[in-house]
Amino acid sequence: MSNSNFLWEIILRELKSTVDPHVFDTWFSGASIDNVDFMKKSIVITSKEALISQFIQGAYDQKLKEILKKNTGFDFNIDYTSLDTDIPLITPQVFDEKPAAENLIRQNFLQGDKPSGAQHFYQKQTFPLEDYKHPVPNKNITASKKNPTLNKNYTFENFVVGEGNAFTHNIAWNVAVSPGGIYNPLFIYGGVGLGKTHLLHAIGNEMEANFPDFKIECISSEKFLNEFLASIKPMKDKNNYTNADEDFRRKYRDVDALLIDDIQFLSGKTETQNAFFHTFNELQMNQKQIVLISDRSPSQLNDLEDRLVTRFSQGITADITPPDFETRMAIIKFKCEQFDIKLDEETLTYISSNVSSNIRELEGVLKRIKFTATSKHEQPSLSIAEEILKSAKTSPRKNISPDNIINVCADFYKIKVDDILSSSRKKEVVQVRNIAIYLCRELTTLSFPSIGDCFNKDHTSILYSFNKIAKLSKDENPEIFEDIEVIKERLGKI
Numbered sequence: 001m002s003n004s005n006f007l008w009e010i011i012l013r014e015l016k017s018t019v020d021p022h023v024f025d026t027w028f029s030g031a032s033i034d035n036v037d038f039m040k041k042s043i044v045i046t047s048k049e050a051l052i053s054q055f056i057q058g059a060y061d062q063k064l065k066e067i068l069k070k071n072t073g074f075d076f077n078i079d080y081t082s083l084d085t086d087i088p089l090i091t092p093q094v095f096d097e098k099p100a101a102e103n104l105i106r107q108n109f110l111q112g113d114k115p116s117g118a119q120h121f122y123q124k125q126t127f128p129l130e131d132y133k134h135p136v137p138n139k140n141i142t143a144s145k146k147n148p149t150l151n152k153n154y155t156f157e158n159f160v161v162g163e164g165n166a167f168t169h170n171i172a173w174n175v176a177v178s179p180g181g182i183y184n185p186l187f188i189y190g191g192v193g194l195g196k197t198h199l200l201h202a203i204g205n206e207m208e209a210n211f212p213d214f215k216i217e218c219i220s221s222e223k224f225l226n227e228f229l230a231s232i233k234p235m236k237d238k239n240n241y242t243n244a245d246e247d248f249r250r251k252y253r254d255v256d257a258l259l260i261d262d263i264q265f266l267s268g269k270t271e272t273q274n275a276f277f278h279t280f281n282e283l284q285m286n287q288k289q290i291v292l293i294s295d296r297s298p299s300q301l302n303d304l305e306d307r308l309v310t311r312f313s314q315g316i317t318a319d320i321t322p323p324d325f326e327t328r329m330a331i332i333k334f335k336c337e338q339f340d341i342k343l344d345e346e347t348l349t350y351i352s353s354n355v356s357s358n359i360r361e362l363e364g365v366l367k368r369i370k371f372t373a374t375s376k377h378e379q380p381s382l383s384i385a386e387e388i389l390k391s392a393k394t395s396p397r398k399n400i401s402p403d404n405i406i407n408v409c410a411d412f413y414k415i416k417v418d419d420i421l422s423s424s425r426k427k428e429v430v431q432v433r434n435i436a437i438y439l440c441r442e443l444t445t446l447s448f449p450s451i452g453d454c455f456n457k458d459h460t461s462i463l464y465s466f467n468k469i470a471k472l473s474k475d476e477n478p479e480i481f482e483d484i485e486v487i488k489e490r491l492g493k494i
């Protein structure tokens with residue numbers, strides 16, 4: 001084995017033990033190490049695609065250097081390169097700037113040039129670059145009759161880019177200007193209210209503006225399920241159930257792009273998964289773009305057939321993580337302009353420090369501040385913001401830890417912490433444990449395996465417990481959800 005291969009083996013082995021297996025496969029499976037120069041203390045890591053290189057550099061440069069230091073004793077410099085050298089490397093961007101690739105593509109379009117990156121993408125398309133009608137950002141996206149499922153308020157124009165979403169935004173933009181290319185399917189996942197649906201519709205809107213003849217279907221998987229069930233009902237009634245009916249099949253298979261939200265909703269729905277599998281295959285075979293949104297990564301999708309999970313991971317998987325303080329500030333400023341609210345810097349900082357990372361919640365707080373100020377005939381102010389945040393039960397940003405959650409749950413239900421952490425199968429203990437696990441996932445950024453570490457369980461059991469609560473209907477179990485609200489409120493006061 002050469003020096004390079006040997007070193008790479010060591011690096012991969014160490015990374016594998018610390019990185020989520022799905023993340024590892026996505027980013028490192030196709031990468032290799034070249035040009036190890038022990039004199040100059042430099043190595044080159046080559047990936048298949050520039051975007052992968054960029055991601056590895058952005059997210060793992062430090063980690064890789066640590067592993068190299070640990071195993072060689074030297075501080076190495078790492079250069080990152082990719083096999084598709086004609087695609088420009090995209091440097092992660094900070095909030096109010098557009099990603100470099102996007103800027104480059106747009107700039108070059110404006111100058112009438114064919115950008116090398118976009119050209120490369122377009123060579124894979126049925127649409128040559130010359131046919132590209134709207135190369136510049138489409139500011140005038142208006143409601144279309146053609147694709148009424150697209151929400152026109154969700155565009156790239158009004159999406160604030162920050163650390164946690166820059167990479168995904170880049171990919172989404174590339175998919176919108178070059179559908180059916182190398183990023184197919186695009187699988188986006190992340191926590192509640194972080195802009196996944198916004199990006200999904202932004203892709204559709206931008207795509208529609210760029211390719212006016214496109215037929216784009218943008219739906220939730222719940223709607224897909226309902227339409228599927230409605231389509232097979234007549235056949236089932238006649239005891240003649242074979243396949244989803246032709247209308248349903250054609251509706252989703254005759255599209256140029258299928259954008260599906262909340263794909264996790266298909267978990268456990270075997271017949272719908274089967275229908276979706278065939279739809280997916282036909283679209284992919286015909287190089288039609290598929291974008292999937294989920295609240296968790298493909299490998300964490302429970303009760304979903306393996307053949308689907310594998311297909312979801314075939315293109316590119318990109319996540320959105322909660323915004324950091326600066327991004328929250330940028331989003332609040334942007335939303336203030338949108339909602340016509342004037343806040344001073346102190347109030348902006350207060351909101352950004354105290355509102356949870358869920359952007360939907362953040363929007364709600366701003367709207368309530370505006371409403372309260374208007375009804376009091378006052379200007380929006382810090383004191384109104386404080387009043388709203390206290391009364392709205394929006395838990396101020398605290399470091400809620402699994403320990404806090406377990407303690408508060410134990411106290412609330414009057415059972416012992418040890419029981420929650422035990423393997424007791426008593427019904428009341430199991431229920432409290434499930435709630436604690438559910439809250440750990442909802443209120444912290446921990447992955448299922450990490451939550452498993454806190455409860456001495458493997459991630460499959462944690463997923464199972466989480467779903468036990470997540471899949472409950474609020475209407476049928478109001479008391480559990482009331483309990484959860486009270487526990488959240490108590491946690492906010494810790």
Ligand SMILES: Nc1ncnc2c1ncn2[C@@H]1O[C@H](COP(=O)(O)OP(=O)(O)OP(=O)(O)O)[C@@H](O)[C@H]1O
Nearest residue numbers: 158159160161191192193194195196197198359360
């Ligand atoms: N980066 C962003 N810039 C501007 N607005 C954003 C951003 N991220 C989210 N939002 C806004 O926050 C709200 C919630 O976003 P969205 O519905 O897309 O979240 P989500 O991740 O799909 O949530 P859920 O998992 O609950 O469906 C929307 O009004 C959206 O416009």
